[in-house]
Amino acid sequence: MAKPASKAATRRPAARKGGKLVRPGKIVAASRDELLKYYGDMLLIRRFEEKAGQMYGMGLIGGFCHLYIGQEAVVVGMQAAINEASTVVTSYRDHGHMLATGMEARGVMAELTGRIGGYSKGKGGSMHMFSREKNFFGGHGIVAAQVPIGTGLAFAHKYKGENAVCLTYLGDGAANQGQVYESFNMAALWKLPCIYVIENNKYAMGTSVNRGAAGDSLAQRGAAYGIPGIEVDGMDVLAVKAAGEKAVAHASAGKGPYILEMKTYRYRGHSMSDPAKYRTKDEVNRMRQENDPIDNLCARLAEAGVGDDELKGMDRDIRSVVTEAADFAQSSPEPGPGELYTDILVEA
Secondary structure, eight states: OOOOOOGGGGBOOOEEETTEEEOOOOBOOOOHHHHHHHHHHHHHHHHHHHHHHHHHHTTSSOSOOOOOTTOHHHHHHHHTTSOTTOEEEOOSOOHHHHHHTTOOHHHHHHHHTTOTTSTTTTSSOTTOOOBTTTTBOOOOSSTTTHHHHHHHHHHHHHHTTOSOOEEEEEETTGGGSHHHHHHHHHHHHTTOOEEEEEEEOSEETTEEHHHHOOSSOGGGTTGGGTOOEEEEETTOHHHHHHHHHHHHHHHHTTOOOEEEEEEOOOSSOSSTTOOOTTSOHHHHHHHHHHHOHHHHHHHHHHHTTOOHHHHHHHHHHHHHHHHHHHHHHHHSOOOOGGGGGSSSOOOO
């Protein structure tokens, strides 16, 4: 377990604006129950992804599989900042986003294994599953393709007069795609309630962000359109939540879109087929030891009086949920040939 965090560690992260370092200085507060909720949500994602990696290695999951291990604080913190009417859309590294929105682990795992019990009836797999019930509008396999979709969802919120925002997630690699800036322009022009969450995990597939992205900060990529943006410690769930609330308040007030650059890190390769030889083991180990989002939250839980026994009990319960999800996925039948002709047309 990580060493207890100091008060300085609970401050919101510094953000760059106009080339200067801005230090909000506000202490992030959270109740014991809130901390336990965030811990449980992050741990579920971690344990689920570990199991998914095992099942992929056993040949039970086919196709591509992009694990979210290390980035759990981003989706958990952002989900805590929005209301139930808000929508979420993301890229192909999407299992964590699904679980954070409340989608059941068994349905997500069944989809990964291509079974009828999955959220897309086994036809979407890891990168393409949806839940209208949870307002999750999918993972998307084409880099940055989800950004115009998220902008459209935000347009729908404004058009219908809904008190909601759209969280549109993208990676540091996707931030260089042209459709991102077309979306920025439209969102700014029409003051759409869209929050663009750039998950900067330092590597776009195998290329370091320093080698692939010009400029000092991805958070400032919307400056030409008048879109404010800040850098956030994406390994700190409380910092993420605080930044998310600031962005939601901005968008909900009719002021238009907001950009949050989450400084985070993925522990595994880009996908299960990636040996990640473009970075050293020392780099990964250092991030795990010094910045792990779950370990850091454990330290805060200890300060809040939560003992190891309670945390171990939560871990056992979560492992049971994940095990049941894996069992359900393997026992659920594959979709029949008739499913080739379903869900391909919507009568509007």
